[in-house]
Amino acid sequence: MEETLQKILEEYRKNEGNIVTILQDIEKTFGYIPEEAVTWFSKKLDIPASRFFGVATFYSQFHLKPRGRNIITVCRGTACHVKGSERLINRLFIELDITDNEDTTSDQKFTVEKVNCIGACGIAPVAVVNHEVHGKMSLDKMMKEVRKLKKSE
Amino acid sequence: MDKEIVIKVCTGTGGVASGGEKVLSAFQDAIAATGIEATFYEKCTTKKVGCRGFCSKDVLVDILINGEKTTYKHVKVDMVPRIFDEHIVKGNPVAEWTVEDDYYTFHEKQQKVVLSHCGEIDPEDIDAYIAVGGYEAARKAILSMSPEEIVDAVKKSNLRGRGGAGFPTGLKWELGLRIRSDIKFVICNGDEGDPGAFMDRSVMEGDPHSVIEGMIICAKATGSRRGYIYVRAEYPLAVKRLQLAIDMCHKQKFLGKKIFGSDFDFDLSIFQGAGAFVCGEATALMRSIEGKRGMPSPKMWRSAEKGLWDKPTVLNNVETFANIPRIILKGASWYRNLGTERSGGTKVFSITGKVKNTGLVEVPLGVSLRHIIYDIGGGIEGDKTFKAIQTGGPSGGCIPAEHLDIEVDYESLAQVGSIMGSGGMVVLDETSCMVNTAKFFLEFTQEESCGKCTPCRIGTKRMLEILGRITRGKGRDGDIELLEELGRYIRAASLCGLGMTAPNPVLSTLRYFRHEYEAHIKEKRCPAAVCRDLITYTIHEEICKGCGACKKVCPADAIRGTRKTPHKIDQSLCVKCGTCFDACKFKSIMKA
Incomplete structure (x- = not known):
C-alpha cells in the first residue's frame, strides 16, 4: 500500500493537488477510502485526519467501506423517477437480499447505489452496471443482467 | 466510384x-x-x-x-x-x-444556436470545429477587440446567465473587468446537478471547443490568465472530451502562452467534482476547487470581486460560455433579436418524462410551453392527459395546464411559481402523483443540503417527514398548513439558493394540486395510484386466464393459483413492486 500511496503523493505535489484530488486518487486506486490511507497522508502532509474525513463524508463519490465487486447504479433523476426507477431499486434490494441502511451484499458480490442523475434522461430509466450505461431499463432486463453477473462470479 | x-x-x-x-x-x-x-x-x-x-x-x-x-x-x-x-x-x-416525420418536425421547430454543432461535427477533432468557423471569434476578440468592446457586445446581446438565476452576463463581466487585481480567474460551471437536465452534458460532450472558446473570450474581456472547468463526477465522457479538446488547443497555441501570437496568456484545466449537488452554487463550487467541503458562504461580496482563493472570479455556466463565440461573430443585435425584450437569445431545454419525443430542445426565449410540449415534444406519451410540467429541477415548481400558454422566460416562469433554472423540463401525466413528485424533489434537496444553515438542514427534513406520512396514508389535519408555513420560513431564512428554493416543488404543487394532498390526507387515497402504501394490486378473476406469468415473476411468492384458473394475490405477502402488473399480457391486474 505504501508504494501506491507514495505515487499518489507525488502526483499531488506535481499537480498542485488538494484533499479532494488526493481522495479521488485513493478512491480510484482502492475502490474506497481505507482508514490507513488517510492516516498515512495525514502524517505525511501534517493535515489532521478529520479534515480528510470531513471532505470524504461530504461528497457522495467517496466511500469509507469496501464496495461490492459488481456495482449497479440506478439513476434517480427526475426523468428516471417518473419512468419508474424506484421500482428498479426496490426490486434489486429484494432480489439481492440487501438489508436496510446497507448498499452492499454480505458476500461483497454486489453494491446497489443511487445516483442523482447521469444526464441520459432521453433513455430513462437508466442503470449503470459496472460502468456500462443501460438505457430503457425494465425489471426484466435488470434481472437478466443480475443473473448474468451472478453466474460469472 | x-x-x-x-x-x-x-x-x-x-x-x-x-x-x-x-x-x-x-x-x-x-x-x-x-x-x-x-x-x-x-x-x-x-x-x-x-x-x-x-x-x-x-x-x-x-x-x-x-x-x-x-x-x-x-x-x-x-x-x-x-x-x-x-x-x-x-x-x-x-x-x-x-x-419518420416526427424526427424532422422535432428539429425543424427548433432554432439551434448553442446546439448547432452538436450532432454535426466530431467533438474529438479540433479541425472539424475550425472548419465550421471555430476559434474565429476568439481570434477576433484577442487580436482586434479591446476588453471594453467585448464586454459591450455581451451587454448588448442581452445574454443572461443560463445556469438558472439569469444574471446579465455582460454586467458580470464588466464587474470582473473593473476590479483591479494581479490574479483573476474564469470558471466554467459544468456541475449540472439538476436531475432531469442534460443540456450542459450534451454541449460538453458534443461541442467542447465552443465552451473553451467562450472562456478564452471571457479571459480576454476580464484580464484573466487562469481558468477552470468544473465538471461533475457523473459525466466521465464530458471530462474525457474536454481534456482532449484542451490538449489540442495547446498544440494549436489557442491556449497557453502568447495565444494567437498575441501577448495574451491564458490556460485552462479541468477540475472534477466529487458528487455534491450544492457545488453547483458558485461559492460552494469555488470551495470545492480549493479542496474543501463544498459549502456555500454568505454573499458579502460578488464572486467577481472575491471568489476563488479570494481573487476576482468570473463564473458562468456551460451554455452561457457556448453562446459567446456566436455573439462575437454574428453580432450582439442578432442575438438580442432572437429572444424577448428582457432576455436575449435561445435557451436549451431538456424535455423528458411522459412526452413522446424526449430530448434536447433549443428555442428562442419567449415561445410558449405548449409549443415545446406539443409541437416539438409531440404531445403526451400514450395519448394520456397532461397534468403538469415541472421546470427548474428540484428548485423549480410544477406548472398546470392552465398556464401552458405563458411565454417562457425568467420572469414569467417565476410569476407562476416556478423558475427557469438550468432548463430541465419534466412532463407529468395523469398517472403521476403530485404529492409523490414533491416528495421526490424534497428527498433530493434534503439529502443534498450541506447542513450549514438550520432552516435548510432541519426544515427540509421536517417537510420531508410530513410528506412521508401523507404518502403513507398517515397524514393529519393541519399538515398542509404546516407545510406552507415551514416552506415560507425555509425560503426566507436559508443561506444559499438550494435552501431558498427547496420548498418550491411543495409550495407550487400545493398551489395548483391541493386536492391531491387532501385526497391523501382525508380519504387515504392516491388518485394517481402511485403511492405504494395507498394502493393494492388485485387480479380481476374474469379477465385472468391463469397463464401464470405473474406468478413466475413475483419476487415475494405472493401469487397463488393453478394453471388455467384465475390467480390471486396474497395481500399479506405482496410487496407492491408492480412486477406482475407489467408482466400480465391480459391487463387483468388492477391497481387502485
Missing part, C-alpha cells in the same frame, strides 16, 4: 448506452472489408458526433452521399451490413429503418 460518403454516428452518453460505439466500429469494419476500388476507402469516412438531442431514437446514424442526408434510427450492429450494402454501395436507402 466518385461519390463522397460520410457516415455520422451519435456517440453521446445516450448514443453510447444504446450501442453507438459498436455501430461505429461495425461501419468501419464494413468499409475496410469491402474490396471495392481503393478510392472508395478514401471517399468514405465515418465520424463520431455528439448528441443531437433525440436520444429516445438512438442510435441515430446519418449517411450523407454527396451531401444528401438520410437518417436511420434505432440502429443496431446487425443492421449495419444491410444499410451498408443497399444504401452505401448500391445507393438505395433502407426505407423501413429511416426516421
Whole structure:
C-alpha cells in the first residue's frame, strides 16, 4: 500500500493537488477510502485526519467501506423517477437480499447505489452496471443482467 | 466510384448506452472489408458526433452521399451490413429503418444556436470545429477587440446567465473587468446537478471547443490568465472530451502562452467534482476547487470581486460560455433579436418524462410551453392527459395546464411559481402523483443540503417527514398548513439558493394540486395510484386466464393459483413492486 500511496503523493505535489484530488486518487486506486490511507497522508502532509474525513463524508463519490465487486447504479433523476426507477431499486434490494441502511451484499458480490442523475434522461430509466450505461431499463432486463453477473462470479 | 460518403454516428452518453460505439466500429469494419476500388476507402469516412438531442431514437446514424442526408434510427450492429450494402454501395436507402416525420418536425421547430454543432461535427477533432468557423471569434476578440468592446457586445446581446438565476452576463463581466487585481480567474460551471437536465452534458460532450472558446473570450474581456472547468463526477465522457479538446488547443497555441501570437496568456484545466449537488452554487463550487467541503458562504461580496482563493472570479455556466463565440461573430443585435425584450437569445431545454419525443430542445426565449410540449415534444406519451410540467429541477415548481400558454422566460416562469433554472423540463401525466413528485424533489434537496444553515438542514427534513406520512396514508389535519408555513420560513431564512428554493416543488404543487394532498390526507387515497402504501394490486378473476406469468415473476411468492384458473394475490405477502402488473399480457391486474 505504501508504494501506491507514495505515487499518489507525488502526483499531488506535481499537480498542485488538494484533499479532494488526493481522495479521488485513493478512491480510484482502492475502490474506497481505507482508514490507513488517510492516516498515512495525514502524517505525511501534517493535515489532521478529520479534515480528510470531513471532505470524504461530504461528497457522495467517496466511500469509507469496501464496495461490492459488481456495482449497479440506478439513476434517480427526475426523468428516471417518473419512468419508474424506484421500482428498479426496490426490486434489486429484494432480489439481492440487501438489508436496510446497507448498499452492499454480505458476500461483497454486489453494491446497489443511487445516483442523482447521469444526464441520459432521453433513455430513462437508466442503470449503470459496472460502468456500462443501460438505457430503457425494465425489471426484466435488470434481472437478466443480475443473473448474468451472478453466474460469472 | 466518385461519390463522397460520410457516415455520422451519435456517440453521446445516450448514443453510447444504446450501442453507438459498436455501430461505429461495425461501419468501419464494413468499409475496410469491402474490396471495392481503393478510392472508395478514401471517399468514405465515418465520424463520431455528439448528441443531437433525440436520444429516445438512438442510435441515430446519418449517411450523407454527396451531401444528401438520410437518417436511420434505432440502429443496431446487425443492421449495419444491410444499410451498408443497399444504401452505401448500391445507393438505395433502407426505407423501413429511416426516421419518420416526427424526427424532422422535432428539429425543424427548433432554432439551434448553442446546439448547432452538436450532432454535426466530431467533438474529438479540433479541425472539424475550425472548419465550421471555430476559434474565429476568439481570434477576433484577442487580436482586434479591446476588453471594453467585448464586454459591450455581451451587454448588448442581452445574454443572461443560463445556469438558472439569469444574471446579465455582460454586467458580470464588466464587474470582473473593473476590479483591479494581479490574479483573476474564469470558471466554467459544468456541475449540472439538476436531475432531469442534460443540456450542459450534451454541449460538453458534443461541442467542447465552443465552451473553451467562450472562456478564452471571457479571459480576454476580464484580464484573466487562469481558468477552470468544473465538471461533475457523473459525466466521465464530458471530462474525457474536454481534456482532449484542451490538449489540442495547446498544440494549436489557442491556449497557453502568447495565444494567437498575441501577448495574451491564458490556460485552462479541468477540475472534477466529487458528487455534491450544492457545488453547483458558485461559492460552494469555488470551495470545492480549493479542496474543501463544498459549502456555500454568505454573499458579502460578488464572486467577481472575491471568489476563488479570494481573487476576482468570473463564473458562468456551460451554455452561457457556448453562446459567446456566436455573439462575437454574428453580432450582439442578432442575438438580442432572437429572444424577448428582457432576455436575449435561445435557451436549451431538456424535455423528458411522459412526452413522446424526449430530448434536447433549443428555442428562442419567449415561445410558449405548449409549443415545446406539443409541437416539438409531440404531445403526451400514450395519448394520456397532461397534468403538469415541472421546470427548474428540484428548485423549480410544477406548472398546470392552465398556464401552458405563458411565454417562457425568467420572469414569467417565476410569476407562476416556478423558475427557469438550468432548463430541465419534466412532463407529468395523469398517472403521476403530485404529492409523490414533491416528495421526490424534497428527498433530493434534503439529502443534498450541506447542513450549514438550520432552516435548510432541519426544515427540509421536517417537510420531508410530513410528506412521508401523507404518502403513507398517515397524514393529519393541519399538515398542509404546516407545510406552507415551514416552506415560507425555509425560503426566507436559508443561506444559499438550494435552501431558498427547496420548498418550491411543495409550495407550487400545493398551489395548483391541493386536492391531491387532501385526497391523501382525508380519504387515504392516491388518485394517481402511485403511492405504494395507498394502493393494492388485485387480479380481476374474469379477465385472468391463469397463464401464470405473474406468478413466475413475483419476487415475494405472493401469487397463488393453478394453471388455467384465475390467480390471486396474497395481500399479506405482496410487496407492491408492480412486477406482475407489467408482466400480465391480459391487463387483468388492477391497481387502485
